[in-house]
Amino acid sequence: MLIWRDLKSVMSEFQVLKFGGTSVKTIARIQHVAEIIKGISSGKKVLAVVSAMGDTTDFLVKLAKQASEVPDRRELDMLLSTGEQISIALLCMVLKDMGVAAKSLTANQVGIFTETVHTRARILDINSKRLFQGFESSDVLVVAGFQGVTVDGDITTLGRGGSDTTAVALAAAINAAECDIYTDVDGIFTSDPNKIPGARLLPRVSYGEVLEMARLGAQVLHPRAVELARQYNVKLRVRNTFKPEHQGTTIDAGGDMEIFRSISGVAVDEDQCSVAIMDVPDQPGIAGKVAQALADQNIAVDMIMQSFHPTAGSNSITFTVHDADLDQTIKILAKLKSELNARDVLADPDCAKVSLIGAGLCGQPWIPALLFSTLGKNKINIKMISSSEMKITCVVSRKQAQEAARLVHDAFELKDSAKPAS
């Protein structure tokens, strides 16, 4: 298996590189990115996906908000897609000045076909033929990230994590050896290196682990892109644009003995709230009704727990939502309350998730035991717990979240034993 994969890497002549907004924030940075691309393009055909420069998208969103309180989504996509178009043009100008045969392509020119859903379209199909044709005359194709096109020729955007998703989808379409995600951090760490002293760079993690981390706030890569990579078995690498000599973190299906470890990291997500519907008479379909009402307003819920009080014959449903969605969630539940005959709706806005991520956690009882006792010993109250094969999450008070993460990180000996990762 290992041999076959290496062979495949050698055989594939294509490499996909993705550069985020901070990597192309200024012309000087674009020149730096061009140097990286030039270096790689001497041996391979390179497909580079770029985001909009720095704060361009924020600027365009602000402009749209000035024009309309709730900007029409089709027109918003028409507007936002210009950000990436600016980046690809500038990057190709620089590459051509360096003597690299480069060509910029919009999503429409590539043929990155999406659903007809604006501001958060999903990719349906990619016209890889046009890419291969492009490579006949160019060594480097620079493709606008974040955007797509419908079969009717309307411009769409892919929503959050869009450029990562573009890169992975293109890598799958041309069967690239690797998809390197260049960003402003060194790779994926056992925890946030800015907050947890001694957080260690992971040279290799599995899709599953990185998915759990991403969902829990360690957003180096958008979960959507990771899921797509897993689905199409695209090997990802997270690297630092400003330290291109570093190897970063490789993300693949994992499973090799040598990289197996129980615990891969600790993640913190501070902007959480918990909401509970108390004492709903036990009847079928309650959780479904609650979930549907929230889904109708596009509110994502997490850590849903339902407990049954046999003596009272009633249920309570508790879940967490993001800070930004709390007010609307309460409004929706207040409406549902009488319909469901619930006793009360309670909200706790002071929640943070601290999660331990790894493989097969629940099969090793010492892990939850050490986790909970570490927090308990240090007087950190656990408000909620949920667990899966790959993570155990404790909800704690926000002001204790970072301390909790540091304690857990230490307790599980995740610290770099050598010098700290720079």
Add this chain to the structure above:
Amino acid sequence: MLIWRDLKSVMSEFQVLKFGGTSVKTIARIQHVAEIIKGISSGKKVLAVVSAMGDTTDFLVKLAKQASEVPDRRELDMLLSTGEQISIALLCMVLKDMGVAAKSLTANQVGIFTETVHTRARILDINSKRLFQGFESSDVLVVAGFQGVTVDGDITTLGRGGSDTTAVALAAAINAAECDIYTDVDGIFTSDPNKIPGARLLPRVSYGEVLEMARLGAQVLHPRAVELARQYNVKLRVRNTFKPEHQGTTIDAGGDMEIFRSISGVAVDEDQCSVAIMDVPDQPGIAGKVAQALADQNIAVDMIMQSFHPTAGSNSITFTVHDADLDQTIKILAKLKSELNARDVLADPDCAKVSLIGAGLCGQPWIPALLFSTLGKNKINIKMISSSEMKITCVVSRKQAQEAARLVHDAFELKDSAKPAS
């Protein structure tokens, strides 16, 4: 003829409106433009062509110059075309908020096909079918000016005057009743109203007159757009975006008795230089060599004059060039000098053209006589003269140009007899 034209206006359900960069410079101005469009769209299907907001194009060009001294032209088009895309999206957001069924379209989406020549492509064909399809579900289509697309799907731009040209070409494609060019002036005047007191608004002029004016510096409309309008007999109207109640100036084939006048205006172009190659031995092909050498460097020459000195058996060739091209012109001629055996190359950087524009000027000897004597009486030295059916141009010193224009404007009684046009 008049009856038929009016009938056609009534019958055509389409109207094309073009708004320049100053008209969409801010969100507030875009809202104002949307109001104008809304008003017109209650009776007709409206196709609005818009330029980039204010100084967006200049900003993008600056960005390109930072990226590359001589930016690749294909990539420059990729970059510059984003300016108009931003405008169309914002304008449609505002229109939709006003309840107008509007939709933005890029040149690619419309199918405005051009040559594969970047930064100054000419329009080859327009897919009017897509426009008519668009009007099935929308009352207003907002199309990005200045841009086009090649048959291979590459983005092009049309160069100077591009958005005017887009508007006229679209008007021809859908057989619109009228193409209104909204700008920041009231219309076309007998001379520059900011400089010549009493300059009068012309309610109607012919394509030919406006072409002569435009070439001479009175650039309300780009000559290219006017030529296209003449070719396809598209009736133009120049109007002030900020005074939409004013009727502006109508431009058409003219020829009706009631609007015929000898003199339609005085134009000034101050940034001119004259260059002379002195005493070239008389031999065939000299003017051709000079013109070719300048054309190779894309330098436009004007007012070419060749005079023969029979006694010396030699020619001198004199012409005017724009200020910006003077240095390079002198360099080119210095190289040619020995090849042509010329005695000397002389340049006069202090030139301005003052031109009288009208119809059949040379058939009426009193016109050149009054023109030259007016300047002579007022001690304004005429350096060069050239004339055609529709204009007589005098080159004078730059510091006397405005005075000369004012004197000529007065002498030919072009002043508004009523109150000055505001």
